[in-house]
Amino acid sequence: xxxxxxxxxxxxxxxxxxxxxxxxxxxxxxxxxxxxxxxxxxxxxxxxxxxxxxxxxxxxxxxxxxxxxxxxxxxxxxxxxxxxxxxxxxxxxxxxxxxxxxxxxxxxxxxxxxxxxxxxxxxxxxxxxxxxxxxxxxxxxxxxxxxxxxxxxxxxxxxxxxxxxxxxxxxxxxxxxxxxxxxxxxxxxxxxxxxxxxxxxxxxxxxxxxxxxxxxxxxxxxxxxxxxxxxxxxxxxxxxxxxxxxxxxxxxxxxxxxxxxxxxxxxxxxxxxxxxxxxxxxxxxxxxxxxxxxxxxxxxxxxxxxxxxxxxxxxxxxxxxxxxxxxxxxxxxxxxxxxxxxxxxxxxxxxxxxxxxxxxxxxxxxxxxxxxxxxxxxxxxxxxxxxxxxxxxxxxxxxxxxxxxxxxxxxxxxxxxxxxxxxxxxxxxxxxxxxxxxxxxxxxxxxxxxxxxxxxxxxxxxxxxxxxxxxxxxxxxxxxxxxxxxxxxxxxxxxxxxxxxxxxxxxxxxxxxxxxxxxxxxxxxxxxxxxxxxxxxxxxx
Amino acid sequence: xxxxxxxxxxxxxxxxxxxxxxxxxxxxxxxxxxxxxxxxxxxxxxxxxxxxxxxxxxxxxxxxxxxxxxxxxxxxxxxxxxxxxxxxxxxxxxxxxxxxxxxxxxxxxxxxxxxxxxxxxxxxxxxxxxxxxxxxxxxxxxxxxxxxxxxxxxxxxxxxxxxxxxxxxxxxxxxxxxxxxxxxxxxxxxxxxxxxxxxxxxxxxxxxxxxxxxxxxxxxxxxxxxxxxxxxxxxxxxxxxxxxxxxxxxxxxxxxxxxxxxxxxxxxxxxxxxxxxxxxxxxxxxxxxxxxxxxxxxxxxxxxxxxxxxx
Numbered sequence: 034x035x036x037x038x039x040x041x042x043x044x045x046x047x048x049x050x051x052x053x054x055x056x057x058x059x060x061x062x063x064x065x066x067x068x069x070x071x072x073x074x075x076x077x078x079x080x081x082x083x084x085x086x087x088x089x090x091x092x093x094x095x096x097x098x099x100x101x102x103x104x105x106x107x108x109x110x111x112x113x114x115x116x117x118x119x120x121x122x123x124x125x126x127x128x129x130x131x132x133x134x135x136x137x138x139x140x141x142x143x144x145x146x147x148x149x150x151x152x153x154x155x156x157x158x159x160x161x162x163x164x165x166x167x168x169x170x171x172x173x174x175x176x177x178x179x180x181x182x183x184x185x186x187x188x189x190x191x192x193x194x195x196x197x198x199x200x201x202x203x204x205x206x207x208x209x210x211x212x213x214x215x216x217x218x219x220x221x222x223x224x225x226x227x228x229x230x231x232x233x234x235x236x237x238x239x240x241x242x243x244x245x246x247x248x249x250x251x252x253x254x255x256x257x258x259x260x261x262x263x264x265x266x267x268x269x270x271x272x273x274x275x276x277x278x279x280x281x282x283x284x285x286x287x288x289x290x291x292x293x294x295x296x297x298x299x300x301x302x303x304x305x306x307x308x309x310x311x312x313x314x315x316x317x318x319x320x321x322x323x324x325x326x327x328x329x330x331x332x333x334x335x336x337x338x339x340x341x342x343x344x345x346x347x348x349x350x351x352x353x354x355x356x357x358x359x360x361x362x363x364x365x366x367x368x369x370x371x372x373x374x375x376x377x378x379x380x381x382x383x384x385x386x387x388x389x390x391x392x393x394x395x396x397x398x399x400x401x402x403x404x405x406x407x408x409x410x411x412x413x414x415x416x417x418x419x420x421x422x423x424x425x426x427x428x429x430x431x432x433x434x435x436x437x438x439x440x441x442x443x444x445x446x447x448x449x450x451x452x453x454x455x456x457x458x459x460x461x462x463x464x465x466x467x468x469x470x471x472x473x474x475x476x477x478x479x480x481x482x483x484x485x486x487x488x489x490x491x492x493x494x495x496x497x498x499x500x501x502x503x504x505x506x507x508x509x510x511x512x513x514x515x516x517x518x519x520x521x522x523x524x525x526x527x528x529x530x531x532x533x534x535x536x537x538x539x540x541x542x543x544x545x546x547x548x549x550x551x552x553x554x555x556x557x558x559x560x561x562x563x564x565x566x567x568x569x570x571x572x573x574x
Numbered sequence: 575x576x577x578x579x580x581x582x583x584x585x586x587x588x589x590x591x592x593x594x595x596x597x598x599x600x601x602x603x604x605x606x607x608x609x610x611x612x613x614x615x616x617x618x619x620x621x622x623x624x625x626x627x628x629x630x631x632x633x634x635x636x637x638x639x640x641x642x643x644x645x646x647x648x649x650x651x652x653x654x655x656x657x658x659x660x661x662x663x664x665x666x667x668x669x670x671x672x673x674x675x676x677x678x679x680x681x682x683x684x685x686x687x688x689x690x691x692x693x694x695x696x697x698x699x700x701x702x703x704x705x706x707x708x709x710x711x712x713x714x715x716x717x718x719x720x721x722x723x724x725x726x727x728x729x730x731x732x733x734x735x736x737x738x739x740x741x742x743x744x745x746x747x748x749x750x751x752x753x754x755x756x757x758x759x760x761x762x763x764x765x766x767x768x769x770x771x772x773x774x775x776x777x778x779x780x781x782x783x784x785x786x787x788x789x790x791x792x793x794x795x796x797x798x799x800x801x802x803x804x805x806x807x808x809x810x811x812x813x814x815x816x817x818x819x820x821x822x823x824x825x826x827x828x829x830x831x832x833x834x835x836x837x838x839x840x841x842x843x844x845x846x847x848x849x850x851x852x853x854x855x856x857x858x859x860x861x862x863x864x865x866x867x868x869x870x871x872x873x874x875x876x877x878x879x880x881x882x883x884x885x
Contacts, residue, residue, distance in 0.1 A: 107761075128763030143758045145751055147874075156751050157762025159744045 056119045058083045058244035059104065059135065059213045064113035066099055073099040074110070075268040081213065081244040086235060088259030089248045090291065092505050096268040097248045098140070101215050104246075105137040106130030118212070128157075136206030140217040140248075142198050146191025150201050153190050158208055176204045179241065180234050194569070195362060196227035203234065214238060215246045220254060222363070225532065225565035232258060250505075251533065252309045256287050264294050271295070296505075306509045307537040320520055320540075323353030325389065327524035328374070328405075328493045333383030335373045342366040342548035344373060346383070349543060349550065351493070351524040356515065358539030358556070359528040360564050366548035367528045371497045374526070375407035376400045387493060401430050404492030410501060410528075412478050419471030423463050424452030426470045427485050455484040460510070476507035483514060494518060495526045500534060512538060532568075536561055546570050581714050586838040587831055588718035592726060593792055595830020597622065597784040597801075599729050601808035602815065602822040603736060604780030610740070610817050611773035612753040612766075614877040616672025617657060619805025620679030621778050622785035625650040627683040629786025630698070630796040631690075639701045642790045643725060643783055650782020653679065654774050662770045665879035676805070684798035698794045701725075723791055725783075730823070737819040749773055750817075753873030756880040766880045781805070803856070810859050816871045832858045 057080035066074040073096045081087045089097045102108045104115065106124040115122055117133050124130045130137070144153045155169050170186055177184045182200050190198060199219060206214055220228045235245060235258065249255055255262045262279065264272040272294040279287070292309050328351040337343030344366045351357045361367060372378035374385060376397040385393045392400055409416045417426045428437045428448050436447040452466035461480045463473055470481060479499070486494060496515065500508040515538060519525045529535050535542050536556060543553045544567035551567040554560050601622055608615040615621075628649035633642025656675055660666045701723045709720040740746040748769045751759040756766040788804070789796045807829055815821025832854045839846065 126763065127761050131763070139761075143755065143761060145755045145758055147754050148747075148750065152747055152750075155744075156747055156759065157764050159747070161744065163743050164747060 057081060057116070058118065060116040060119075061100070061104065062114045062116065064100065064103060064110045064115075066096075066103060066108060066110050068099075072268050074103070076113070077265070077268070077270055079263050079270065079273075081246055083212070083242045083244050084239055085260045086239060086245045086247055086258055088255040088262045089246060089265060090250065090252065090255045090262055090295075091265035092250055092295070093502065094267075094504065095265040097265055098217055100265075101137065101217055101246065101248060104130070104213075105135055105215060131209050131211075134210060134212035135215065136208070136211035136213065137215040138199065138202045138206050138217065138219060140219075140221060142195070142202055142222075144190040144198055144201060144205075147189065149187050149189055150184060150193070151186040153201065154186075154205055154208060172208065173204065176207055179207075179237065180204070181237050182230075182234065194227075195222045196224070196230060199223070199227075199231065200234070211243070213244045213246065215248070217248045218250070219247070220249065220251070222530065224362070224568045225561055226569060228254075250308055252288060252291055253284075255291075256284055262291070264291060266295055306505055306512070307533040308505060308508065320354045321522075322355050322540075323522065323524075325352070326350035326386075327353040327388055328526070329384075329386040329389075330374070331384045331386070333373060333380050333385060335369045335378050335380045337366065337369055337548065341368060343369040344545075345548045347548075347550050348383075349553075351526060353492075353522045353524050354519055355541070356519045356525045356527060356539045358535035358542035359526060359545055360532060360535050360542050361530070361545035361551075361568055363530050365545045367497065367530075367545060369548070370545065371407060371409070371495050371528055374493075374495050375405070377407075398430070404490050406486040406491045406494045408482050408486045408494065408496045408499060410498035412475065412482060413471075416482050417470045417478060420469055422467045423456070423461065423470045423473070423481060424448045424466035426481060427452045427455050427466075430485060431489070455481075455488060459484040476503045479503060479507065479511065483511065487514065487518060491518070491523050493524045493526075495528065497528045498530065499527060500529075500531070532561060532564060535564070544568055580842060583838050583842045584714050585717045586841050587834060588715070589721075590834025590837050591827055591831030592718065592722060593830070594833040595826040595828075596726055596729055597788045597792065597804055598808050598811060598829055599733070599822060599826035600784030600787065601781045601805060602811035602826055603729075603733060603819055604777035604784070605809055605812035606815055606817060606819060606822055607736065607749070607773050607780070608777035609812055609876055610753045610873060611749045611770045612756060612873055612875040612878065612880070613657065613661065613770055613774050613777070614668050614672070614809075615654075615657060615774065615777050615781075616669050616809070617653070617675030617679075617805075618672075618777070618781050618808055619801055619803065620672075620675040620677075621650040621653045621781035622788070622801045622805045622808075623676075623679045623683050623799070624653050625782030625785030626789040626800050627687065627785075627796055629782070630789040633698050633786075633790045634696060637699075639698070639723075639725075639790050642698075643786045646782040646786025646790075647779040648782065650785065651775050651779040653782075654778020657778070658771050658774050661879060662767055662774060665881050668877050668879070680799060683796075687796060687798055695795045695797060698790060700794065701791050725787060725791065733819045733823055740817070740819070745769075745772075750873075752880075753875055756875050756878075757882075760880070760882060770880070781808075784808070807855060807859055810863065813872060814862065814866055817873070829855050829858065 060080040062078050064074050064077045077096070077100055079087070091097050099108065103110050104124070106127045106129050109125060115124060122133055124133065151166065151169055151173070154173060155164055159165060173184055173186050180200065180203065184200060184204065190201065193201065219231060223231060238245060247258055259279065260276050262274045263270055274287070330347055330349045333347045334345045335343045341364045347370065349357065359367065359370065369378060373380050376395060380393060384391055387403055387405055392403065392405070413419060418429065425448065428451065431437055437444055449466045456463060456466060459480045461484060462477050470478060499515065500511050503511065515525060515527065527535065527538055539556050541553055541555055542560065542564050544551045544564055546567065551570065554563050601618055605615055605618055625646035629642045629646025632645030633639050653675060657671060660671045661668045703721050704724045704727070705721040710716045712720070740750065748759060748764050752766050752769045759769070760766050785801055789800055793800060811822055811825035811829065814825055835851065835854060
């Protein structure tokens with residue numbers, strides 16, 4: 034790639050000039066960062082060479098994102114040094130980071146949806162008073178051809194598919210001629226096709242001499258994409274796997290090695306979690322399913338809210354003991370579907386049946402009593418009442434019912450007795466049943482939600498993103514509970530944007546696209562690709 | 575009813591609409607700028623009232639309307655600094671601070687007016703009308719649209735200028751980004767605080783001009799509570815304009831006409847109770863809200879203080 038003579042603030046080095054030198058493009062030495070109560074980074078050292086992809090692998094909370102925020106100038110380290118191209122630097126602002134040639138693509142896309150691609154890219158990089166559109170357009174065309182992609186500069190960023198938005202983010206990160214590109218969990222929102230395309234782009238960038246840091250918590254990605262893999266755990270580097278070993282080992286060997294490094298003695302407990310496997314084939318168990326469907330949706334339509342899709346003409350049937358996965362890019366009607374089943378949203382057409390009896394006119398609480406449960410993804414919002422005690426939250430959906438309420442008064446003794454049972458049964462880590470639930474960690478709040486929804490004879494349970502944002506051990510526990518539930522003959526619907534999770538759990542996967550069922554795929558070999566096609570709106574076969 | 579469509583009535587309606595609409599235009603233009611940057615400037619009414627009082631003082635002391643308008647602008651800008659300090663810098667609630675600004679301004683201007691003038695209401699000379707050659711000869715429109723005091727034409731030029739700044743300049747892009755995703759703007763290396771500070775100060779200055787126009791050109795005098803809710807109508811206009819300065823022009827003219835309809839009706843001999851007529855603009859606010867509220871597209875970060883690192 035050439036240096037643009039008229040580009041805004043060209044960086045000191047271009048992509049191609051660093052190839053072939055053994056000096057690391059960037060080097061972190063003994064970085065320590067302490068937040069109140071947590072050591073996020075504990076003397077971390079790592080380096081990346083030009084033309085190399087370093088994968089940073091670790092659980093949520095292992096310190097990956099903090100480390101990268103330090104490198105990109107959002108945080109300042111308490112201790113340690115950063116070297117760029119062999120010389121010490123101080124990165125005290127994101128702007129300084131960019132000027133040094135460090136570009137970052139955040140996990141959550143940071144494009145402004147109401148602005149055009151062009152405006153998004155000019156933001157913060159325009160020097161004069163009047164916007165210089167001409168130069169910016171040339172720069173976009175240049176970078177797009179380097180990446181081997183096409184970009185519509187005048188499209189509103191919000192109208193682009195997530196994969197395309199990410200391309201724009203990458204262009205933005207490279208805008209000032211970066212030498213190091215940091216990608217923070219870039220695949221978390223992409224379809225398999227989007228991920229394949231991203232991989233191609235990364236190869237292009239690598240060959241042009243860029244150093245790439247790729248952050249992920251998925252092991253198979255780290256093995257597939259990385260030239261080296263560095264494993265973080267609780268703020269420390271606990272292992273690095275070099276290129277030689279990566280190339281000479283089988284994926285299974287690598288998987289065992291990495292899981293052992295990450296979890297030590299607990300490795301056996303978690304090795305089966307999809308994130309930590311080297312492949313994606315589901316480990317499905319044969320369950321006995323009921324002859325007739327337990328939950329049926331017939332031609333259900335419901336309006337969307339806040340510019341998201343509703344659902345239109347959705348028909349589904351879930352048998353007892355079956356796990357039906359619902360895939361799709363976020364905002365394609367998942368929320369409407371979940372709420373319409375739970376009774377929180379009124380359908381404009383269609384019928385919902387529980388064991389062949391119509392429940393479409395019933396209220397949320399009547400459906401609850403019939404055994405229809407909904408585990409929301411909005412845990413802190415509609416899931417729990419944060420200032421209330423754990424015990425109260427556990428019986429929140431049984432307000433007015435005996436034995437917790439008697440003649441309109443609350444029976445704390447009865448609530449606490451039940452709460453203590455559930456706390457033990459679901460391994461909720463809380464000081465007591467009287468503790469305010471808002472003080473618990475996300476994982477424990479999710480366990481409390483499960484405890485509430487899965488107790489009192491569930492027959493149909495809808496899960497919305499059940500493991501989103503949880504640590505691997507809680508993920509393993511949640512998925513095990515879901516399998517167990519289906520094993521007991523409960524009809525289970527799992528709505529998730531994480532395709533790995535659906536492949537891991539489901540018997541069948543239905544794909545939501547723009548509020549309609551684009552297709553239903555039996556889980557098995559090749560299902561992932563098919564689902565991926567449906568997610569982006571390919572026609573049903 | 576055929577009497578209604580006489581040239582006299584229409585001339586009075588349009589001219590009155592512009593006279594009442596110009597303060598709204600300035601104020602809603604300022605509010606548009608503030609809202610685009612993410613500040614819901616509820617205190618607009620207070621800034622207008624301050625501008626009206628100080629502008630009147632300035633014009634009275636110097637005998638020059640232009641000096642008065644300038645003083646009004648400066649006083650509005652000074653009041654906006656309260657918003658800047660409390661809301662932009664310290665991140666306090668914009669609505670609470672805005673309401674206090676209104677209440678303070680109402681009390682303070684009434685008190686000072688009483689202290690300076692007691693029960694007397696000195697009047698200013700009428701400002702010169704600038705008739706655009708040729709165009710001012712057109713029937714109806716000539717006597718209304720094209721025979722106006724110079725600040726009216728200035729207002730339209732300013733609207734065009736602000737529209738151009740929004741779309742074509744770095745400052746305009748930064749402004750819109752600050753209202754939509756301040757964290758993205760911050761990550762792009764632009765200070766959200768600085769962008770919002772400038773926007774809020776511009777809003778205060780425009781509100782001050784609007785207020786001063788009311789006292790100097792409109793009423794020719796100052797009485798306590800002169801602005802009488804115009805600031806709130808201007809907020810509605812700004813929201814319906816969806817960030818387009820020309821939307822503010824349209825809205826201001828519309829509301830200005832509904833304000834001036836009483837005078838126009840009296841000119842053609844139809845008399846309805848003053849109280850009913852005074853309700854009209856506020857009724858039309860509600861009608862407009864019911865009809866168009868769903869379509870108002872407000873910046874995503876409107877009203878939210880920006881503190882780096884908090885989500």
